Amino acid sequence: MNKHQQSGMTTLLITSMLLIVALLFSLASYKNLFYQIKRTQNEVLARQAHWAAEGGLECGFAQIQKAGNISDAKPTFIDCESLLNLVDVDVDVDDNYIKSEYDNISNKLVKKKIKLSSRLAGAIQARSDLKLIGDYDISPDVEGKHNNGDYKCVAIRYSNRFIFDKTEPGNSGTELEVMDPIENGPYSGFNGKCAEGYRSHLKVTTDSFNDATKNNLEKDFVYDPDFDPFESFFGDKRSELEQIRKEFVQISGSIESAGSNNTCTKKIKAAFDSIKNKDKKVWVTGDCDLGGDNSLSLDLDPKVLVIENGIIATWASVLFTGSVYHLIDPTIYPVSNLTSKWNEMPTKDQFSTLVKANSVYIDGGSFNTTGGMVFDTPGGLTTMIAGMVLSYDRGTNPLPINNKITWQQGSWHDF
Known part of the structure; x- marks a missing residue:
């Protein structure tokens, strides 16, 4: 090679x-x-x-x-x-x-x-001072479960002063007792009871401004100085008031006496009767003397009654199927001195001793609602002097429940 x-x-x-x-x-x-x-x-x-x-x-x-x-x-x-x-x-x-x-x-x-930022709970909600005189049984609303599995009941939510007054003549034996909620009352499918500490039972005069008695109020009486029921109830902001009002049948108030065909009760009843669907909503503007007429008890359809910028008087035993919202804007309807307006009410003689300068609502005959009552009347005084059995049933309010639902901070889209 x-x-x-x-x-x-x-x-x-x-x-x-x-x-x-x-x-x-x-x-x-x-x-x-x-x-x-x-x-x-x-x-x-x-x-x-x-x-x-x-x-x-x-x-x-x-x-x-x-x-x-x-x-x-x-x-x-x-x-x-x-x-x-x-x-x-x-x-x-x-x-x-x-x-x-x-x-x-x-x-x-x-x-x-x-x-879940849910609707504000409370069978009665008051931005006014609230005074109750007489016997009261309240089956409340709830705002969620307690740790023990029962519910956080809310009978009354208030932003200023609450008084249960036994000093009026004939009221020495009266009591205010909060019961368990009714079945399906706070919402459809509900069946529970109040947790311990959420069922007040008042047997003595109790004033939320009195240090000696305010602790008689248990956790079902929620003091909330900043709460605003408007958006929770109507599902929209106060700035949309004009648009909200348009969704109701609108009438003006009346202080005509019994016997007239134009009393406030008759006008309200006629307005509800004119609505043929189940979504019954009536908006009253101005003072309203409901007198001793109980004809609103006859309509069993769920409904909402709003009375805006006016004082309200009633002297009848009424079971109103639905919710009542009393709305006053003090910048439009000042509430500091309303004595002259009360003197014009036909039923003034029945409750003359109860009228105060800032009284905006006086019920002397148990105007009882099933869907709750809201007194959005800051600076005013709401007085009820009667026996009442209030069994809160949210289903009798035709307005939809408005829960605000957001992602919890820290768990989703925090950027």
Whole structure:
């Protein structure tokens, strides 16, 4: 073998070795590349599962917003599951976590917490001073569960002064007792009782401004100096008052005496009778003497009665199926000295001893509502002197429940 032949063999050998080394490096590189591709595909599938699951959260959240509450929304979660091929969309009512699970190509379970800023609870809500004289049995509203499994009952929410007065003649034996809520009363499906410490029973004169007696009021009497019932009740801001009023049948108030065909009660009844659907809403503007007429008891349809910028007097035993909202804007209708207006009321002789300069509502005959009463009359005095059995039933108020539902800070979209 000559020298040139040996040189060619060496070149071929070296080239072959280099090709083999290159092949080995290529194979190693491809193995790593295949691994990276597989990881990428897995990551894509994981992210698809994640976003499908989070889509379930968004869908469930939207359904709760639409329904206004969790219990009515839960049956619609099946639509979210079907739309996004999810295993489960549900809410834990104990801690308000929405969970959404995807388990198709990849598995993913996500949970986020929602915050429910619900309507203001309270069978009676008062921004005025509130004085009750007589016997009262109140089956209250609730604002959620207590830790012991029972409910935080709210009989009366007030922002200024509350008095249960036994000093008036004939009232030495009167009491105010808060009972358990009625079944389905606070909301559809409710069946529970008040937690310990949420059922006041007043047997002596009690004044929230009196340090010696204010502790007679248990936790079902909620002192809330800053509460505003308007948006909770109507579902819109005060700035939208004009638009809200347009959704009601509107009439003007009346202080004509019994026997007239134009008394406030007759005008209100005629207005309700003119509404043929079940959504009965009447808005009265001005002073209203309801007198001793109990004809509003005859209409058993759920309804809302709003009386704006006027004083109210009633001397009849009425069971009103629905809610009453007394609304006064002190900048339009000053309440500091209303004595002259009370002197014009036909029923003034029946309650002359009860009239104070800032009296805005006097009930001497048990005007009892089933859907609650709201006295949005700051600076005024609301006085009731009668026996009353108030069994709060939110279902007799045709206005929709307006729960504000948001994601809990720290658990979703905090940027």
